[in-house]
Amino acid sequence: xxxxxxxxxxxxxxxxxxxxxxxxxxxxxxxxxxxxxxxxxxxxxxxxxxxxxxxxxxxxxxxxxxxxxxxxxxxxxxxxxxxxxxxxxxxxxxxxxxxxxxxxxxxxxxxxxxx
Amino acid sequence: xxxxxxxxxxxxxxxxxxxxxxxxxxxxxxxxxxxxxxxxxxxxxxxxxxxxxxxxxxxxxxxxxxxxxxxxxxxxxxxxxxxxxxxxxxxxxxxxxxxxxxxxxxxxxxx
Numbered sequence: 001x002x003x004x005x006x007x008x009x010x011x012x013x014x015x016x017x018x019x020x021x022x023x024x025x026x027x028x029x030x031x032x033x034x035x036x037x038x039x040x041x042x043x044x045x046x047x048x049x050x051x052x053x054x055x056x057x058x059x060x061x062x063x064x065x066x067x068x069x070x071x072x073x074x075x076x077x078x079x080x081x082x083x084x085x086x087x088x089x090x091x092x093x094x095x096x097x098x099x100x101x102x103x104x105x106x107x108x109x110x111x112x113x114x115x
Numbered sequence: 116x117x118x119x120x121x122x123x124x125x126x127x128x129x130x131x132x133x134x135x136x137x138x139x140x141x142x143x144x145x146x147x148x149x150x151x152x153x154x155x156x157x158x159x160x161x162x163x164x165x166x167x168x169x170x171x172x173x174x175x176x177x178x179x180x181x182x183x184x185x186x187x188x189x190x191x192x193x194x195x196x197x198x199x200x201x202x203x204x205x206x207x208x209x210x211x212x213x214x215x216x217x218x219x220x221x222x223x224x225x226x
Binding site for chain 1: 148155156157158159160202207210212213214215216217218219221
């Protein structure tokens, strides 16, 4: 089945630094990927839609300059959290449509801790 | 926009049956999905309803009433491993490509 590989699974960074998270579709082409953020005991909140070869579409309230998204190929999308602060500490998850009417495949998630 | 409301928490005992409700408001509708998420893990797909009625997949069933903007997930023969968070989700406007999740329900199954 469709697999999305997400790395790293955990990362700890210092406040003010940047962190890059990668998502790769392993056995299918993903022209569109989605990035979510999830705080403890809360729902998944969509941050942005990543489109191959074009600019990402950000949800209302998400800072474009802080969360940089690049989707340079049909199998790779990256999310860079720039100038990270402790309040950016969260669980970040990517997903992609897998070709079925209802199917979305999720990456395994990245636990970001900013200290 | 879209909004999907779920009860925040449900508790049950092993072997019981539990129903998790979801009421939604959405402009345009392309079906209701259900996902399970264990702590620290990724959401996994459980069920999907495009039309009214009941869909059964093993111990899990899902129901949809489009006229009531309502659906539920039914879990039977509960097991300890079913303790997790459950989310309903719809495809969101304007493109209906993105998946929008409900508020989520934490299910705690006790012995």
